[in-house]
Amino acid sequence: MHSMLSKAIQTYFDTSEIVTWKQVYGGDINESFYIRTASGSYFIKIQAAPPPRFFHSEKSGLDTIRLTKTISVPNVFHVYEDGEVGCLILEWISGKKTEQAAEKLGNLLALMHNHTGEKFGFANNGYIGKLPQPNQWLDSWIDYYRTCRLQPQIRLAEEKGLLPLSIFKKLNKLMQELEQWIPEKPKASLLHGDLWSGNWMAGENGEPYLIDPSVFYGHDEFELAFTELFGGFPAGFYHAYQEVNPLSKDYEDRKELYQLFYLLVHLNLFGKSYVNAVERIVNRYV
Numbered sequence: 001m002h003s004m005l006s007k008a009i010q011t012y013f014d015t016s017e018i019v020t021w022k023q024v025y026g027g028d029i030n031e032s033f034y035i036r037t038a039s040g041s042y043f044i045k046i047q048a049a050p051p052p053r054f055f056h057s058e059k060s061g062l063d064t065i066r067l068t069k070t071i072s073v074p075n076v077f078h079v080y081e082d083g084e085v086g087c088l089i090l091e092w093i094s095g096k097k098t099e100q101a102a103e104k105l106g107n108l109l110a111l112m113h114n115h116t117g118e119k120f121g122f123a124n125n126g127y128i129g130k131l132p133q134p135n136q137w138l139d140s141w142i143d144y145y146r147t148c149r150l151q152p153q154i155r156l157a158e159e160k161g162l163l164p165l166s167i168f169k170k171l172n173k174l175m176q177e178l179e180q181w182i183p184e185k186p187k188a189s190l191l192h193g194d195l196w197s198g199n200w201m202a203g204e205n206g207e208p209y210l211i212d213p214s215v216f217y218g219h220d221e222f223e224l225a226f227t228e229l230f231g232g233f234p235a236g237f238y239h240a241y242q243e244v245n246p247l248s249k250d251y252e253d254r255k256e257l258y259q260l261f262y263l264l265v266h267l268n269l270f271g272k273s274y275v276n277a278v279e280r281i282v283n284r285y286v
Contacts, residue, residue: 009035009037009042009044009078009089013077013078013089016037016038016039017037017038018035018036018037019036019037019038020034020035020036021033021034021035021036022034024043026198027045029047029129029130030045030046030047031045031046031047032044032045032046033046034092035092036092040092041091041092041094042077042089042090042091042092043074043089043090043091043092043093044087044088044089044090045087045088045090046085046086046087047085047086047087048084048085049083049084049085050081050085050086051127051130051132052081053081053124054081054086054127054130055079055080055081055086055087055088056079056081057124057125057126057127058079058088058127058212058213059076059079059088060124060126060215061126061192061193061213061214061215062074062076062210062211062213063076064190064213064215065112065190065192065210065213065215068111068112068115068190070108070109070111070112070115071105071108071109071111071112071208071209071210072203072207072208072209072210073209073210073211073213074090074091074092074093074209074211075090075091076088076089076090076091077089077090077091093201093202093203093209093211094203094204095201095202095203095204095205095206095207096202096206097201097202098202098206099234099236100206101202101206101207101208102208102233102234102236102237103236103237103239103240104206104207104208104240105200105208105237105240106233106236106237106238106239106240106241107240107241107243107244108208109192109195109223109241110240110241110242110243110244110245111244111245112189112190112192113189113190113191113220113223113245114189114244114245115189115190116187116188116189116190116217117188117190117217118188119137119138119139119188119217120137120138120139120140120141120143120144120188120216120217120218121135121136121137121138121144121148121216121217121218122135122137122215122216122217123135123137126193126214126215126216127214128193128194128214128265129194129265129269130269131153131156131265131268131269132152133148133152133193133214133216134148134152135148135216136148139185140184140185141182141183141184141185141186141188141218141219142178142179142182142183142184144218145178145182145218145219145222145261146175146178148216149261150171150175150260150261150264151175153261153264153265153267153268154168154171154172154175154264156268157264157267157268160268162267162268162271162272162275163267163275163278164275167275167278167279167282170282170283170286171282173286174282174285174286177285177286178257180285181250181253181254181257181285182219182254182257183219186219186220186221187219187220188217188218188219189217189218189219189220189223190215190217191215191216191217191218191220191222191223192210192213192214192215192223193213193214193215193216193218193223194212194213194214194226195210195223195226195227196226196227196229196230196232197230197232197233198232199211199212199213219258220245221247221248221251221254221255221258222258222261224238224241224247224251224255225254225255225256225258225259226258226259226262228255228259229259229262229263256281256284256285257281257285259281260278260281260282263277263278263281264278
């Protein structure tokens, strides 16, 4: 592994001697490593037989966020995929999460959400975890949320036998009634798309960074709803966000409907322990 990592770095952008390297733990998709050379420090993700364009999709998301000039993302030094192995070489980010860093994250995320598109979606398909995330450009946010977010996850859960028939029927009924709670044409904000507490980090001086994006243009409330799902963000984050981008008075009415998508994702990734949470939300709206 050491020789492979050395070759990956020295072949493409840094020919200086590798001083140290070690495996970094925390994710469940890739093998990850910290590498320090005489010239710099790097974070490398490696995956055997990754899905098609898995790391290219991540690079595209990071590049898209970077272009907003709002919130920081790690620099991408190299991406490689040949079907048998894939790797992504990123800038090493090191710092401590603090209340102040979380507040700054909220402020900068709101500024990023104010970068808008003309339609909902994204030019390229992507991934959430290792699950494919289809994209297209649509004029209606309701149509996009139905066809590009909920439907693929419901279909996958059905194929895996994870949904009882009673819940599946209610989900299909709910899909036809989304307009009762969701606006058709909110502003189409640039979203990170998978923003839980593990997908942001702090760099030097508490500068917040976004990592592992699954970007697309959608309703900003969709992003905020996920940050609330597993309780990983402090109150200061939300206060700072709303100082720049206040949430609608109707947000609480549809928050769980947006969280439903992420619970379906967790159902498909981690199994039936999420069925009860899915059922509770479905029963609220149907």
